[in-house]
Amino acid sequence: MSSVPAITVAGLCKSFGGKVVLDGIDLTVAEGTIFALLGPNGAGKTTMVQILSTLIPADSGQIGVAGHDVVSDPDGVRAAIGVTGQFSAVDDLLTGEENLRLMADLHHLGRGSGRRRVAELLDRFELADAARKQVSTYSGGMRRRLDLAMTLVGTPRLIFLDEPTTGLDPRSRRTMWRSIRELVAGGVTIFLTTQYLDEADQLADRIAVLDRGRIVAEGSPGELKRRIPGGRIWLQFAAPDAWKSAADLLGPVSRDEENLTLQVPSDGTVASLRRLLGRLDNARIEVEQLSIHTPDLDDVFFAVTGRPAAEQEQDSEKEVTLR
Amino acid sequence: MSTLAYTLTDSATMLRRNLRRLQRYPSMTLLLVGMPIVFLLLFVYVFGGQLGAGFNGGHDSRGAYLDYVMPGILLITVAAAAQGNAITVAMDMTAGIIDRFRTMAIARASVLTGHVIASVIQALFGLAVVLAVALALGFRPTADPVAWLAVIGLLTLFTFALVWLCAALGLAAKTVETASNTPMVLTLLPFLSSGFVPTETMPPGLRQFAEYQPFTPVTEAVRGLLSGTGAGTNAIAAIAWSAGIALAGYLWARHLYNRRRAR
Numbered sequence: 001m002s003s004v005p006a007i008t009v010a011g012l013c014k015s016f017g018g019k020v021v022l023d024g025i026d027l028t029v030a031e032g033t034i035f036a037l038l039g040p041n042g043a044g045k046t047t048m049v050q051i052l053s054t055l056i057p058a059d060s061g062q063i064g065v066a067g068h069d070v071v072s073d074p075d076g077v078r079a080a081i082g083v084t085g086q087f088s089a090v091d092d093l094l095t096g097e098e099n100l101r102l103m104a105d106l107h108h109l110g111r112g113s114g115r116r117r118v119a120e121l122l123d124r125f126e127l128a129d130a131a132r133k134q135v136s137t138y139s140g141g142m143r144r145r146l147d148l149a150m151t152l153v154g155t156p157r158l159i160f161l162d163e164p165t166t167g168l169d170p171r172s173r174r175t176m177w178r179s180i181r182e183l184v185a186g187g188v189t190i191f192l193t194t195q196y197l198d199e200a201d202q203l204a205d206r207i208a209v210l211d212r213g214r215i216v217a218e219g220s221p222g223e224l225k226r227r228i229p230g231g232r233i234w235l236q237f238a239a240p241d242a243w244k245s246a247a248d249l250l251g252p253v254s255r256d257e258e259n260l261t262l263q264v265p266s267d268g269t270v271a272s273l274r275r276l277l278g279r280l281d282n283a284r285i286e287v288e289q290l291s292i293h294t295p296d297l298d299d300v301f302f303a304v305t306g307r308p309a310a311e312q313e314q315d316s317e318k319e320v321t322l323r
Numbered sequence: 324m325s326t327l328a329y330t331l332t333d334s335a336t337m338l339r340r341n342l343r344r345l346q347r348y349p350s351m352t353l354l355l356v357g358m359p360i361v362f363l364l365l366f367v368y369v370f371g372g373q374l375g376a377g378f379n380g381g382h383d384s385r386g387a388y389l390d391y392v393m394p395g396i397l398l399i400t401v402a403a404a405a406q407g408n409a410i411t412v413a414m415d416m417t418a419g420i421i422d423r424f425r426t427m428a429i430a431r432a433s434v435l436t437g438h439v440i441a442s443v444i445q446a447l448f449g450l451a452v453v454l455a456v457a458l459a460l461g462f463r464p465t466a467d468p469v470a471w472l473a474v475i476g477l478l479t480l481f482t483f484a485l486v487w488l489c490a491a492l493g494l495a496a497k498t499v500e501t502a503s504n505t506p507m508v509l510t511l512l513p514f515l516s517s518g519f520v521p522t523e524t525m526p527p528g529l530r531q532f533a534e535y536q537p538f539t540p541v542t543e544a545v546r547g548l549l550s551g552t553g554a555g556t557n558a559i560a561a562i563a564w565s566a567g568i569a570l571a572g573y574l575w576a577r578h579l580y581n582r583r584r585a586r
Contacts (some may be wrong), residue, residue, distance in 0.1 A: 053426045078428040089423035091340070093347040105336040106429050108329070134347070150423070 004067050006031045006158050006189035007052065012061035014047055021047045023213035025061070029206075034180070034190045036204035038197065038300070043210045045193035046086055049162045052191065053083045066158050082156030086163045088143045089150070090135050096146050097122065097131040103153035121149040125179070141172030148179060158189045165199060177202060197300055201225070209304055217304040228295045228303045231268040233276060236261050236289040246285045250276075268294045330430035337437025341411070345445055355407045356449040358510075359400040360456050366392050366519065367460060374520065389462050394545040395518025397478060398538055399510060400453050404446030405485035406506040412438050412493030413502030435576055439486050446482045465551040474548045477561055481541050484565040485509060487572030494579035518542045537564035 007029035014022040021044045029035040039045050050056045052065055054074040063069070068076030083089075091099050100121055104114030122128045125145040130138065135146065144164065151159060161180070165173045180203055184190055194200055200207045201221045209217040209224070217224060236259075237243040243260040247253070254263040266272050273292065280287060345352060366374070367389050375388025415421050415438070424434055454462075466474065489506050496502035513519070515529065516538035522530050533539055540560035547554045554561075 055422060055425055075428045078426055081426065083423065083426045085419060085422055087419040087422075089419035091344070091420050092418075093344045094340070098343065102336065102340055105339075106333060106424075106427060108332065154427070 004031070005029060005064075006033075006066060007035070007191060008062070008064040009052075010062040012048075012051065012063060013059045014044075014051060014056075015059060016047075021213050022051075022058075025213075025215060027208055027215065027218070029189060029191060031189050032184065032187050033205040034184055034192060034203050036200035036207045037191070037193045037210055038195070038200045038207050039193070039210035040195060040301070044213045045210055046162055048210070049083070049085070049160050049191070049193060053081060053160050054078055080156060081158045081160060082151035082154060083160045084144075084147050084151045084162065084164060086166065088147045090143055090146050092136040093134065095132050095134055096127050096138070096142075099135060099146060099150055100153060103150045107154040109153070117153060121152060125149045126175075141168055141175070144168060144172065144176065145179075148176070152183075156188070158191070159183065161190060161192045163193055163195065166195065173199075197295065209300060211301065211305055217300070224300065225295070228299045231266050231292065231294045233264045233266045233273065234261060234291045234293060235264065235287050238286065238288040242285050242287075245283060246280060246287075249279060249283050249285065266292070268292065326430070330432060330436075333430040333433035334436040334440070337433045338440050341437045341441035342444065344411070345441060351407055351410070352445060352449070355403040355445070356400070356452050358403050359396050359449070359453050362399055363392075363396045363453065363457060363460070366396070386461055389457065389460060390464070390550065391546070392519055393457055393462055393464075393549065394542045395513050395516070396453060396457070397450055397545065398481075398513045398516075398518060398542060400449045401446055401478060401482045401485060402506070402509040402513065404442055404449055404482065405489040405509055406503065407445065408438060408442035408486045409489035409493035409496070409502045409506045410499060411442070412490050413496045413499045416494060417499060431581070432577070435490055435580055439483070439490055442486045442489075443479065443482050446486070447479065450478060464549040466549050467551070470548040470551065470553075473554065473558070474545055477541060477544055477548075477554075477558065477565075480562065480565040480569075481537075484568035484572060487569050487576060489572075491572050491576035491579055494576055512536060512538045513542070516542050517546075537561075537568065540564060 005028045007027070009025055009027045012022055012025040013020070025048070027035075037045050037048060047056070051058045052063065052070070054065075054070050054077050057071070063071070065077045066080035068074075068080070070077055091102070094102065097118060100118040101114065104118055107114075109117060119128075122131050125148065127142065127146060127149065130142060135143065138146065148161075148164070164180070165176050168176065177199070180190060180192070190203075192200075192203065204221060207219065207221055207224050208215045217227065232254075235246065237246060238260070240257075240260065243257070243262070246262060247255050250262065250264060253265070256262075264276060266276070277287075367385060371385040371388040371392070373384075375384030375386075375391065378384060378387035378391055412435070415434075421434070489509070492505045493502045496505060516522075516533050516536060518538060522533040522539065525533055540557040541564070544554035544557035544561045547557065
């Protein structure tokens with residue numbers, strides 16, 4: 001592995017018809033790592049991927065991808081990268097296998113090795129059974145898997161994943177995460193965009209938060225999370241005396257006597273939840289209802305920008321309610 | 324491999340993709356080949372008796388008109404296939420896969436070349452079907468094999484030209500609907516040429532337009548070759564028009580493809 005960074009960006013700016021989309025971006029992505037660009041819809045994430053993957057030119061800035069300059073040597077960049085965009089880039093009229101064969105042919109893999117690579121990817125992404133079915137009959141999760149498989153046919157060293165799990169059900173999401181981790185284990189560098197803090201947290205070595213075309217925070221998931229007010233556990237009690245005892249037991253927590261609720265700071269781990277419930281059990285305090293609030297993109301945005309994320313579409317808070 | 328070799332293999336790959344797509348979407352080919360057949364039947368059986376009265380001394384006017392109108396019908400077939408190319412190119416450009424192609428190190432020309440050659444093949448298939456129907460209806464061309472080869476050559480060249488032009492129209496269109504509408508003009512042009520009635524019967528203005536637009540020399544050259552009287556200078560005009568349109572269409576399409584911004 002070379003010591004040259006997989007991506008270097010300095011002073012990148014881009015506007016569309018007078019509207020500034022990216023406003024002076026600087027970033028470096030080390031080889032063999034996962035870099036997550038986190039931001040709400042409209043922050044400029046897709047534009048960033050389009051510029052780095054040579055789809056559109058930047059207005060200004062120095063951009064090196066996989067050791068090649070995107071302006072002077074776009075084909076050098078293209079030969080080293082793979083891109084899985086937000087909109088699935090598969091051919092609906094072809095079968096899954098034909099889509100992969102098309103990629104193998106365009107990478108000039110040759111008959112034998114092309115066939116082997118296609119069969120291997122169909123297996124790996126659990127598409128072997130649907131290989132001869134037209135892609136228009138595929139489910140959303142299958143299309144994403146095929147999309148990623150097509151990106152991998154040419155064994156790229158650097159992969160761009162633009163919101164790889166947006167719109168996927170939780171199970172497909174897990175499968176996608178697993179595939180991404182496997183790729184990095186194989187030495188590939190991944191540049192990922194996402195709206196979900198937990199996704200960046202799960203996968204990334206470094207996270208940059210993009211807001212209105214600027215990077216407003218950057219660091220490891222740990223560094224970033226230290227800047228966010230942590231998660232909290234919300235407790236609801238049936239009777240005033242139970243509420244009172246719990247409030248006395250737990251000490252300085254946010255309390256609401258009228259609604260008989262308490263909000264206990266938490267790092268969101270099962271262990272801390274178990275400890276809290278253990279303390280309440282030992283004191284024989286009955287909790288009527290409990291929910292866990294994990295910090296999400298809203299919290300990150302609020303922490304680093306002092307205002308809620310703009311143009312946000314996902315649910316404001318993820319809640320797990322236990323009865 | 325050299326750049327040229329890569330361009331050829333990539334174009335062949337794209338051609339295979341497009342032919343497979345045409346196979347999976349047969350209703351479009353059916354429509355594009357069906358339309359000229361409907362026109363053929365309409366013009367021979369509905370209008371043919373009357374329109375053919377001036378030919379052949381009034382003897383078997385319908386059969387004489389069939390012989391007269393065939394080049395026009397063949398050019399409608401060509402124009403329809405070209406229109407189909409505008410639609411398939413636009414369909415591709417509005418789908419995500421084109422952005423994938425653009426981020427791959429493949430010969431840049433291959434995407435469009437694949438579309439163009441697939442459309443030319445589709446047009447040749449259409450021409451064969453239309454000719455077969457015409458022969459069944461009693462069309463009896465007197466061309467010798469050399470003249471037939473010349474007919475095929477001229478029609479292929481003209482198809483190639485219109486298909487490149489339509490590739491550009493497909494790229495210029497923002498939606499698939501627009502892409503299917505703009506090339507309609509091309510299917511109208513055979514009617515405003517010597518394809519269906521002699522230009523001498525047209526009013527001034529229209530007549531000049533008909534005589535100087537590209538469909539007329541192609542029609543006349545094909546008609547001359549099919550009836551055994553030879554193509555004459557019309558062949559040169561037809562080749563010149565085809566080369567000019569092909570070059571302009573190619574340059575325009577290439578410009579639009581390279582300039583095109585991602586979504």
